[in-house]
Amino acid sequence: MTRVKVLLAIASVAMAVGLWFALTAPADTLQGDFTRIINIHAPSMWLAFLAFGLTALGSAMWLIRKQSRWDRLAQASAELGVMFTAIGLFTGMVWGQAVWGRAWDWGDARLATTAVMFFVYLGYLALRGATLDPTVRAQRSAILGVIAVVQVPLVYFSVNLFRTLHQTQSIRLDGITMPREMSIAILVNVVAFTILYAALMLARIDLAKAEERVAAESALAGDAVKPPRLSEVKDV
Amino acid sequence: MSDQLIVVGTFVISYGVMFGYATYLHLRRRRAGN
Numbered sequence: 149m150t151r152v153k154v155l156l157a158i159a160s161v162a163m164a165v166g167l168w169f170a171l172t173a174p175a176d177t178l179q180g181d182f183t184r185i186i187n188i189h190a191p192s193m194w195l196a197f198l199a200f201g202l203t204a205l206g207s208a209m210w211l212i213r214k215q216s217r218w219d220r221l222a223q224a225s226a227e228l229g230v231m232f233t234a235i236g237l238f239t240g241m242v243w244g245q246a247v248w249g250r251a252w253d254w255g256d257a258r259l260a261t262t263a264v265m266f267f268v269y270l271g272y273l274a275l276r277g278a279t280l281d282p283t284v285r286a287q288r289s290a291i292l293g294v295i296a297v298v299q300v301p302l303v304y305f306s307v308n309l310f311r312t313l314h315q316t317q318s319i320r321l322d323g324i325t326m327p328r329e330m331s332i333a334i335l336v337n338v339v340a341f342t343i344l345y346a347a348l349m350l351a352r353i354d355l356a357k358a359e360e361r362v363a364a365e366s367a368l369a370g371d372a373v374k375p376p377r378l379s380e381v382k383d384v
Numbered sequence: 385m386s387d388q389l390i391v392v393g394t395f396v397i398s399y400g401v402m403f404g405y406a407t408y409l410h411l412r413r414r415r416a417g418n
Binding site for chain 2: 181187231238346355359
């Protein structure tokens, strides 16, 4: 069993435990069962921040060292960050519709900055897809990866800087402003999601390595292994 | 639609996206070979 499969198996168990905590924690008096959605929303956004932070780290290290492993780290982490941001936005909208009475509000600083961050990192992935040469691709995306990370603290502190619709942080270093059972469920899910993130990161980096090997082999083989086009074959 | 159905649906879609991404990586890795 490979390292990736072992970590994915551990992540599956952790996610199942997290799901159990999310579904058995007491429901909120006012929000009812909708409060359970926060068990996906908060860990997803935490991982988006972590993922984009690691994208910036990989990008900066690539710019300094020019080693492809740092580019692979940045790419894998950005992809996962976009996925977790999408889940965070979706779950937040469902919760918002039920509790706030509206799924989206462009006037809210947290929602608007998160949407901008999501689209910037989608742009990061599009930039990677649009550049064929691996070195040029790594260089361009590394510059964007380093610049784009300024959005992470902006999104995180937007609720403190602009008091609009979204509430401030409930779990802080100086204390927790929610019932113990609910905060335990969220923290268990944060751990579970982080293990899943680590497993998917390893899987994505492993895939990038394998695809680079295939590309290198086909470049070495050149035209020798390219099958002839049907139009070039005369005796059909 | 009942509240619980919306909550369950949200969980199914969110976990489905994560499972789908893991499956997508697995299939692409298998295509890339060893």
